[in-house]
Amino acid sequence: MNSIQKTLLAFSLVFCCALSAQHSxxxxxxxxxxxxxxxxxxxxxxxxxxxxxxxxxxxxxxxxxxxxxxxxxxxxxxxxxxxxxxxxxxxxxxxxxxxxxxxxxxxxxxxxxxxxxxxxxxxxxxxxxxxxxxxxxxxxxxxxxxxxxxxxxxxxxxxxxxxxxxxxxxxxxxxxxxxxxxxxxxxxxxxxxxxxxxxxxFGSFDVKIEIDSKFVLAGTGEIVNACELDKKVAFSYCSEAKNGKEKRQTWHFKAEDVHDFAWAADRDFLVKKTLNNEGTPVYFVRKKDTDKDAWDLLEGYTHGFFTEMKNRFGQYPYPQFSVIQGGDGGMEYPMCTMILGRSEAKDIKGMVGLVVHEAAHNWFYGIIATDEQQYPWMDEGFTTFAEEEVMNALFEENQQNPHFSSLRAYRYLVEKGWQEPLSTPADHYMRNRAYGVSSYSMGSLYLTQLEYIVGEEVFRRSIKQYFNVWKFKHPSPDDLLFILERNSGMQLHWFHDLWIGTTQKIDYEIVGVNETQEGKLSISLKNGGSFPMPLSLEVVLRSGKTERYYIPVDLTTKAKQTEETTLPTWPWTQSDYTFEIEASLGEIESIRIDKEGFMADINEKNNLWPQAKD
Ligand SMILES: [Zn+2]
Known part of the structure; x- marks a missing residue:
């Protein structure tokens, strides 16, 4: 064992025991x-x-x-x-x-x-x-x-x-x-x-469904008696299925480590078996009169989805997955999803988006099974976060911030005055729209904000640990924060309490840029909102050069690791902040707070100097 291995072992021992303390x-x-x-x-x-x-x-x-x-x-x-x-x-x-x-x-x-x-x-x-x-x-x-x-x-x-x-x-x-x-x-x-x-x-399901022999079934779990069923309806599940003569037959499903069981049945279902890149069977189940081209196109995207999810969060642990035409919106169930099936190949992105969202729920709902009634933002929001990233990858959109649509939806909610605290139980939102934007978009932004605060490397490591430690369990919000705090060395509960428990808003502003008598440039900022955050700033010089700065907020008690120039900490109780850089006014092209738009600032306009004209 070399010294690196010893260090790794020591780290994993510390980490394992800390996590089991969390678990005890x-x-x-x-x-x-x-x-x-x-x-x-x-x-x-x-x-x-x-x-x-x-x-x-x-x-x-x-x-x-x-x-x-x-x-x-x-x-x-x-x-x-x-x-x-x-x-x-x-x-x-x-x-x-x-x-x-x-x-x-x-x-x-x-x-x-x-x-x-x-x-x-x-x-x-x-x-x-x-x-x-x-x-x-x-x-x-x-x-x-x-x-x-x-x-x-x-x-x-x-x-x-x-x-x-x-x-x-x-x-x-x-x-x-x-x-x-x-x-x-x-x-x-x-x-x-x-x-x-x-x-x-959580538990297991052993389900026998007796039904008219003309029906084709699909659902949660594996069909363990597929070879004994009539081949007219079961040949995609077992190529050795027999010629059945009975009017009714019994389909036998089994599933382990799940907390629900869903199925669908139709006399016109076609089932196509495929294998994803990890070799897991993925079944596509649609009615005969749907667009074959669209469903064929869906296969490659769905296989890519599993790879993207594995790389970002963790391995899909079940023995099969089924994409089923449920025919009424999209909805998630363990080991399967019910989707609208009448999409067309020319609008494949909408169909893929639906599958990606619902299938991503197998990670955040199915495997990481949070209390959705109490914390709808933990399953809908984390799923939306995953969906935004996977869609960005599958369609090679290369957006630096794939979560910007969630930020737009959140700003819309704020503008309308419909925002309710994210701590509202799912059934008790006073508007459907507020429930939707809050749990989906603000839930996604919860993770985006945490990544912005702790930095990409710590966040990505932490979210994988969260998945591994909490799979097949019911974590609470504290359990993700615990891992993020340990890995970053930062305090983060303040962020959680404000984002979830209140409707306070982030609104930073560049209020002045002036040359000092010493020939430096003084940049003045203001916290015009009620929600403090650390800041990233980009200064673009007319020469084309860019400089990046980072201002920690005292609430985290520690600055993140960054290649940006770290400036003195901004106490959250202080409204204004000024810092100086070595440049003249004439050298500056622009200055922008949070150029990538990761921070959920409600007013983007005043993050830029000089402000864009309407
Ligand atoms: Zn959902």
Whole structure:
């Protein structure tokens, strides 16, 4: 072992133990589902049974439990319907359609029998939430077997889940089964479903779906009995599939280390199997009447996507991935995504963007499974950040700052006066638009700002560590900050608290550029906003030469490593700041704060001297 190896070992020991200290009190629940269901496509109804091995890894005795019955929200008068009425800008895909649903079009889930360890358990249902006051408490470390028998009706699709949507997909089966609510250190997560985010228990799924033999299925996990199915529908999954004679057949899926299970079924689905650059099977599942050229083009981009994600964040860990025409916007599920399928080859970028966003959620939602209700910006925002970078790479756009569109969206929100704190729970934003721009764009800018503060090298190393340390877990915002603070040696919680907890804004300004009596150039800056940040400045001389300067802010307690000339620290309580450089006024072409536009300054105009004329 040479000295470099020793240093590396010492570093990794320190790092490993520091991270395990961060972990030492961490726990999460487990739910292992075995489900058998039968779908009657003439009535759009399911009968099913579940047996769920539930492990209480918490240090708490559980005296009650909750189960989500999401389909119950799909009917007139439900909380999803009511919530649409409350918003000034409701989702048009739901607002009108939900009110017109007939009895045969609504969704429901009815639990006919519920047992824990074989003993009948009473329960009550309110909307999309089932509550059990347990006959016998579940002790810390205890494992129980929870069994249900249920009937359900698949709603006519109004958003994300359901049947017979506008693209004609017969079944998009998401949030379709009775799903145990998560219990975390924050307690039970019992949100009624009003059409926003999800949070689930990690575990495994063993799912058998009995259905008419003409249907082709795709979904989360691997189809473990593909070779036993009728080859007319399963040959893409197994080239040795047989000639089936039965009217109905059972598809058997298995998935490990996931917290949800989604599937889709259609009699006109075509399945194409490909391998990505890492050799992982990627299935493309579309209806026969879609544009073949567009779907063929999508393959190369999707394979490139996996490579870009691996290089930036970490390796995709599952045995397969499926891009499925779900037919209603785009939505993420473990090991698959449901997308709109009627795109055309001439508009391939929009289709790729949708796949890239939804598939990137497998990293930030699927694998790093944050509490999306509480921190929607951690899954939508981090996914948007990844999407912006991957799209920039896939389409060779070579933008120095691929996150500028998020900054534009944020400035628009501020201008409109619609900004709400990012700490707002997903369901409680007062406008759909505010929820969208906040969680997607401001969530992406959260990472851009942190990269700007700590520097590129530290940030890139940290985000990979975050992925590796927290995969298959539920990190909180502190867990990323912890890694960034350790790797940078900087204090960063001030940034988090202001960006997430307040609507304070960044607005720096160049207020004056003057020659001093000593023949130097004095540059005066002002913090006109309420949100302090470190500053990068670029001075362009008429000779064509450029000089870069960096002004640390005292809140970080340490300056970042940079090749820019580091100037004295700017205390955050001080409104003005002046520094001098060796130049005359006549030599200066321009001076600009944050030339690349990484910092979320609400007014770009006054970052430049001389200011551009309108
Ligand atoms: Zn998303």
């Amino acid at each position: 009190s961490y726990w999460q629940q487990e739910a292992h589902y075995t489900m058998e269901l039968s779908l009657d496509h003439t009535k759009h109804q399911i009968t099913g049974k579940q047996s769920i091995r539930y492990v209480n890894n918490s240090p708490d005795t559980l005296r009650r439990m909750y189960i989500h019955l999401y389909f119950n929200s799909f009917k007139p008068g439900s909380r999803m319907d009511q919530r649409c009425d409350q918003l000034p800008d409701p989702d048009g895909r739901i607002a009108k359609r939900i009110k017109d649903m007939s009895e045969s079009e609504i969704g429901f889930q009815k639990i006919n029998d519920l047992r824990i360890n074989g003993e009948s358990q009473s329960f009550s249902v309110d909307g999309s939430l089932l509550r059990m006051d347990l006959n016998r408490a579940i002790l810390p470390g205890e494992e129980v077997l929870l069994e249900t028998q249920f009937d359900a009706q698949v709603p006519k699709q109004i958003r994300r889940s359901g049947r017979n949507n506008s693209e004609g997909v017969e079944y998009t089966m998401t949030q379709w089964y009775p799903k145990i609510a998560e219990y975390s250190p924050r307690g039970w997560h019992t949100q009624q479903y009003v059409n926003r985010e999800f949070f689930g228990v």
